[in-house]
Amino acid sequence: MKNNIRDLKIFATDIRITILKGLKGLGFGHVGGSMSMVELMAALYGECMNIDAKNPDWEDRDWYIQSKGHAGPAVYATLALKGYFPYEEIYTINQPETNLPSHCDRNKTPGIDMTTGSLGQGMSTAIGVALGNKLKSKNNYTFLLLGDGECNEGQVWEGALFAPQHKLDHLIAFIDSNKKQLDGYCKDICDLGDIRQKFEDFGWHAQEVDGHDIEEIINAIEKAKAVKEKPSMIVLDTEKGRGCTFTEGVLFNHHVKFTKEQADEAITALENYKEML
Numbered sequence: 001m002k003n004n005i006r007d008l009k010i011f012a013t014d015i016r017i018t019i020l021k022g023l024k025g026l027g028f029g030h031v032g033g034s035m036s037m038v039e040l041m042a043a044l045y046g047e048c049m050n051i052d053a054k055n056p057d058w059e060d061r062d063w064y065i066q067s068k069g070h071a072g073p074a075v076y077a078t079l080a081l082k083g084y085f086p087y088e089e090i091y092t093i094n095q096p097e098t099n100l101p102s103h104c105d106r107n108k109t110p111g112i113d114m115t116t117g118s119l120g121q122g123m124s125t126a127i128g129v130a131l132g133n134k135l136k137s138k139n140n141y142t143f144l145l146l147g148d149g150e151c152n153e154g155q156v157w158e159g160a161l162f163a164p165q166h167k168l169d170h171l172i173a174f175i176d177s178n179k180k181q182l183d184g185y186c187k188d189i190c191d192l193g194d195i196r197q198k199f200e201d202f203g204w205h206a207q208e209v210d211g212h213d214i215e216e217i218i219n220a221i222e223k224a225k226a227v228k229e230k231p232s233m234i235v236l237d238t239e240k241g242r243g244c245t246f247t248e249g250v251l252f253n254h255h256v257k258f259t260k261e262q263a264d265e266a267i268t269a270l271e272n273y274k275e276m277l
């Protein structure tokens with residue numbers, strides 16, 4: 001590993017703090033699904049991705065497709081901390097004239113590789129990018145994040161068939177398996193069953209790890225990079241709303257309203273946690 005794990009945990013905590021700072025002015029947002037994917041952001045942008053914040057369109061960069069586009073605040077917080085744009089822009093999330101709309105838009109935000117929001121589409125785009133790079137004999141990776149609720153979309157399963165057939169071994173996908181979608185538990189709406197096993201059965205190299213353990217995620221990415229002639233799926237066992245005092249353990253925490261006091265309390269708790277790391 002290039003970085004030590006403590007630094008990556010601090011980075012993850014700063015991502016959570018930045019999400020809250022960014023949404024505090026509005027008092028609402030997709031907090032639940034943003035918080036559950038934070039350790040993935042820390043692993044990818046803190047350790048694993050070959051990127052250059054000063055040159056976001058660099059042709060040979062690793063790509064990141066945020067298919068669950070409603071969790072844009074988690075990506076914006078990460079990009080702000082990495083210096084893709086001035087940190088102060090985070091205070092404009094989802095406000096008029098912003099470069100950081102509620103759902104990700106590649107024409108607005110430096111570092112955003114796909115405009116998303118309609119669930120399922122990221123799978124097709126990530127495959128297109130990975131296939132294009134393979135045809136050009138490039139070695140860069142395409143990383144893709146899907147939600148578990150998003151996996152109810154048929155488009156995901158079309159891609160699940162296509163990627164192994166075309167041996168897209170530089171496509172590394174993740175599912176944020178936080179067990180919930182917009183209006184309840186995934187198992188009550190359209191049960192995915194053993195989603196890791198399903199991707200393995202479709203011909204993917206498929207792993208499952210603790211999605212809040214940065215080291216486990218990094219190790220899984222290293223394993224995925226060593227696999228030849230198969231795309232990789234890494235299922236992240238996560239908790240929706242993780243690490244935020246007013247969403248953790250709350251049943252309906254997909255899109256939440258909160259007060260400035262609640263945001264400040266959550267930020268203080270995270271600052272205290274950071275001190276103890």
Ligand SMILES: Cc1ncc(C[n+]2csc(CCOP(=O)(O)OP(=O)(O)O)c2C)c(N)n1
Nearest residue numbers: 033070117118119147148149150180181182
């Ligand atoms: C095609 C499509 N259908 C419905 C929606 C509305 N929608 C937005 S978020 C969401 C739930 C997504 O759940 P999941 O993928 O598990 O995301 P997470 O829990 O990680 O936030 C839904 C149904 C959408 N954005 N796109």
